Amino acid sequence: xxxxxxxxxxxxxxxxxxxxxxxxxxxxxxxxxxxxxxxxxxxxxxxxxxxxxxxxxxxxxxxxxxxxxxxxxxxxxxxxxxxxxxxxxxxxxxxxxxxxxxxxxxxxxxxxxxxxxxxxxxxxxxxxxxxxxxxxxxxxxxxxxxxxxxxx
Amino acid sequence: xxxxxxxxxxxxxxxxxxxxxxxxxxxxxxxxxxxxxxxxxxxxxxxxxxxxxxxxxxxxxxxxxxxxxxxxxxxxxxxxxxxxxxxxxxxxxxxxxxxxxxxxxxxxxxxxxxxxxxxxxxxxxxxxxxxxxxxxxxxxxxxxxxxxxxxxxxxxxxxxxx
Numbered sequence: 435x436x437x438x439x440x441x442x443x444x445x446x447x448x449x450x451x452x453x454x455x456x457x458x459x460x461x462x463x464x465x466x467x468x469x470x471x472x473x474x475x476x477x478x479x480x481x482x483x484x485x486x487x488x489x490x491x492x493x494x495x496x497x498x499x500x501x502x503x504x505x506x507x508x509x510x511x512x513x514x515x516x517x518x519x520x521x522x523x524x525x526x527x528x529x530x531x532x533x534x535x536x537x538x539x540x541x542x543x544x545x546x547x548x549x550x551x552x553x554x555x556x557x558x559x560x561x562x563x564x565x566x567x568x569x570x571x572x573x574x575x576x577x578x579x580x581x582x583x584x585x586x
Numbered sequence: 587x588x589x590x591x592x593x594x595x596x597x598x599x600x601x602x603x604x605x606x607x608x609x610x611x612x613x614x615x616x617x618x619x620x621x622x623x624x625x626x627x628x629x630x631x632x633x634x635x636x637x638x639x640x641x642x643x644x645x646x647x648x649x650x651x652x653x654x655x656x657x658x659x660x661x662x663x664x665x666x667x668x669x670x671x672x673x674x675x676x677x678x679x680x681x682x683x684x685x686x687x688x689x690x691x692x693x694x695x696x697x698x699x700x701x702x703x704x705x706x707x708x709x710x711x712x713x714x715x716x717x718x719x720x721x722x723x724x725x726x727x728x729x730x731x732x733x734x735x736x737x738x739x740x741x742x743x744x745x746x747x748x
Contacts, residue, residue, distance in 0.1 A: 505691075508727070547720060552736070555726035563733065 435549055441516040443470055443478040448512055449565065451488055451500035452558045458497035485515045502558070509561065510553035519550065605694055607701040610638055610650040610662060617659040618652070625684045637664055649705045653694045661685035663698040667709055672739060677713040678706030699732050717741060
């Protein structure tokens with residue numbers, strides 16, 4: 435499964451904001467940490483805002499803040515804001531009505547059901563625990579240090 | 587020992603009460619059956635009695651723990667050490683957990699899970715496993731929150747009347 439670019443941006447943004455839920459973070463800081471387009475991230479954050487997952491504040495010291503429930507909001511909730519996922523996502527395709535097409539659909543549904551079950555069972559709170567357990571990559575270390583230094 | 591009553595309501599102020607994790611005994615059976623029926627809709631008294639007896643007969647291999655809050659029972663967990671099933675070295679299996687809905691989000695499940703994991707470690711195993719229905723999002727989210735991830739096995743099945 436490959437997530438669309440906007441979905442990945444959204445997941446990174448939510449994880450970043452939820453990890454520091456007591457403070458507002460500039461979109462530019464998030465964009466810099468993950469090496470992503472600030473313009474694209476801004477659009478993604480607006481979509482997350484309309485979904486009630488983050489909220490923005492303007493002016494000096496403005497930025498974004500996570501306003502969801504990290505113990506209830508799961509990965510599938512966020513992904514579903516940006517892209518369809520699951521058996522209905524692909525629509526009807528040529529050959530679907532043949533026995534072979536139906537057999538192939540059974541197998542693909544098994545994979546999609548498993549994917550949905552995995553994504554819907556991992557809350558943002560759990561994802562942050564997984565992040566903390568994950569060994570940091572040395573390649574991104576200088577950039578992360580720069581972001582931390584800027585926001586300190 | 588004080589008389590145990592039905593599953594109780596939480597404290598009025600919502601604060602987590604003093605939870606004690608303990609091995610289940612025969613006087614807990616009625617409340618275990620009741621709590622299971624409350625959460626699954628299925629009363630299975632013989633099944634729980636069988637598990638309870640197993641844990642008392644093999645206390646170093648089978649663990650049936652309960653969470654007590656004063657005189658009420660707020661949850662239970664059942665685990666067992668199994669060896670060489672499907673070629674797996676000995677590992678701990680959690681095959682039942684339940685928390686009174688009125689006492690959820692109070693770390694009762696986490697305390698039960700931590701305690702059964704301690705028992706597993708003490709018995710010398712270093713891996714804990716469980717199996718969950720794919721659509722049981724609540725319970726799967728709970729185990730995920732405890733750090734569990736997908737393992738190397740996939741459950742397969744078929745209808746025998748095919």
